[in-house]
Amino acid sequence: MKVQAPEYIAGIKPYVPGKPMEELEREMGIRNSIKLASNENPLGPSPKAMAAVQKELRKVNRYPEGGGYYLTRKLSEKYNIPPENMVLGNGSDDIIGMLTKAFLQPGDEAIMPFPSFLMYEIMVQVAGATPVMVPLSLFAIDLDAMTEMVTEKTRMIFITHPNNPTGSIITENDFCAFLKRIPEQVIVVLDEAYIEFVRDSSSLYSLSHLKTDARIVILRTFSKAYGLAGLRIGYGFMDTRISSLLHRVRQPFNVNTLAQHAATAALDDIDFLEKTLALVHDGLDFSYTVLDRMGLSYLPSQANFLMINVGNADLVFQKLLQEGVIVRSMTSYGFPDYIRLTIGLKSENERFFKALEKVL
């Protein structure tokens, strides 16, 4: 073969997708397994979103509305942010890709926490730029250490708020101090995929910074609290000088029709969102109580998942799998003692803890 990709593409470690549940069950000889591994919404999609999908299904012979007209207006009403300050994506992943495509080139650097969401590193590498990984400190994002890594090559900083996989937040005070130390030309991406779940009142309130600081990009998603992960839809808020550039690199029909209408309907489904938040918060509190009783240490979390110290994560992961419970081992994230549990339905959480007690 004579085809050749640039070195920086060939060197990327590809994202390894998990197997379909049915396949895994067949291989393991198990049935009725539960997946508490990908921080999804266990309640399913919002009923209003499902009704919207059914209604729009007959129209999928047409191309989607390329500007996301209805959804951006709905978001604009909800957050009081003009549509021109928004970009929609095929998941928030897609917007991460637009940012790295629009703003990074070989020789540039982008700073990110480690461990955190894997796609930052991959997308920065795809752009031929250099990811600069800054280790967490006490399981939380270390803004001081990130500031110290800024050089004249730095173009972008990713901050995950709350962080995946640790569930930690950033306080308003720490963020203000951080911003003062970051040069004017550096874009600060606040990835708030789990923001709806936050209960800590000292948490950074990102939207207030958007109006006063043109460097800030806020990314959000319908994949988690809104239960639409499979439809792939996320959104970003930012200054028009950034959004106008992202629209240049965005695929014209990047968000499909069903996703746009489902998301618009989901924003109106307050009932579903409230149910989801109550379920997750009760599930977290229940988990803390059980873990305290079991004498296991864990990281209290502001998201819909939590990390639990089980000793040998890979082994416990495998043994839980044999019990039909799928979680995530944190070994590849640099925490070989921890698994990450996504909060599920009450019955699923109970089943997880029964299985955990058994395998330990």
Ligand SMILES: Cc1ncc(COP(=O)(O)O)c(C=O)c1O
């Ligand atoms: C921190 C973080 N950001 C972004 C995403 C991706 O979200 P989306 O489904 O909108 O692409 C995830 C998904 O797990 C995530 O954990």
